[in-house]
Amino acid sequence: METRTRYFLLKVIIAVAFLVAILATPEDVRAQSEREPPLIEADVQPRPVEQALVDSENFEVAAVVGWLNxxxxGSSLMYGARLSYNISEAFFVEAGIGFAEAEQTSFERLAGDVQLLPDDDRDYRWYHLNLGYRLLPGEAFFPGGQVFNTNFYLTGGAGATDFAGDNRFTVNYGAGYQVLFTDSFSAHLNVRQYLFDSDILGDDKTSVNTEVSASVSMFF
Structure with a gap:
């Protein structure tokens, strides 16, 4: 009889404990978890992020040097300057001027004293206004783990060329590659074609002149 009584009391205690566990509310559980400190403290430190893409200034001035065919x-050393305004991340406008000096033609070299153009008319100067479009932004990897932002872009526009004693309407188009070393300093490689109507040697034709150049630029 005593054994049955103990067994009955044990069953009652287990049933009451189970009932209490079922009736416990989420608020009770959260209150208990807040009183107990976590076993592992999170040690998360925010890392500063530096962005150096293109400086916030929209103007860019460049000094240009290269070769003009x-x-x-023939081919001559050329030099010039360009001023660009960044309309957006993709589009920009560019004004430029360049200088070169024409060499002798093959006929002049073979004929000796024959000179088709006087020396003053061999000065070659052009200026243009272009629209540019950045087509393929990317990155360039240099030794030492250095990574720089880059842009491949297309340009096209119109202007004029002073050559052989005349001013000639000129259209141009080309492509360039820009490497941004800092947020205010970059370098460019350019290939461009300049086209104008010419009758310098007697026949009317379209003169195609090719520029291959490099430049360094600053944003301001």
Whole structure:
């Protein structure tokens, strides 16, 4: 009889404990978890992020040097300057000026004293206004783990060329590659074609002149 009584009391205690566990509310559980400290403290430190893509200034000025192939007059050293305004991340406008000096034609070199153009008319100067479009932004990897932002872009526009004693309407188009070393300093490689109507050697034709150049630029 005593054994049955103990067994009955044990069953009652287990049933009451189970009932209490079922009736416990989420608020009770959260209150208990808040009183107990976590076993592992999180140690998360925020890391500063530096962004150096293109400086916030929209103007860019560049000094240009390279080679210009003047049709019928050989290749000459050229130099110039360009001023760009960034309309957006993709589009920009560019104004530029360049200078070169035409070499002798093959006929002049073979004929000796024959000179088709006087020295003053061999000065070659052009200026243009272009629209540019950045087509393929990317990154360039240099030794030492250095990574720089890059842009491949297309340009096209119109202007004029002063050559052989005349001012000639000129259209141009080309492509360039830009490497941004800092947020205010970059370098460019350019290939461009300049086209104008020419009758310098007697026949009317379209003169195609090719520029291959490099430049360094600053944003301001």
């Amino acid at each position: 003047i049709e019928d007059f």
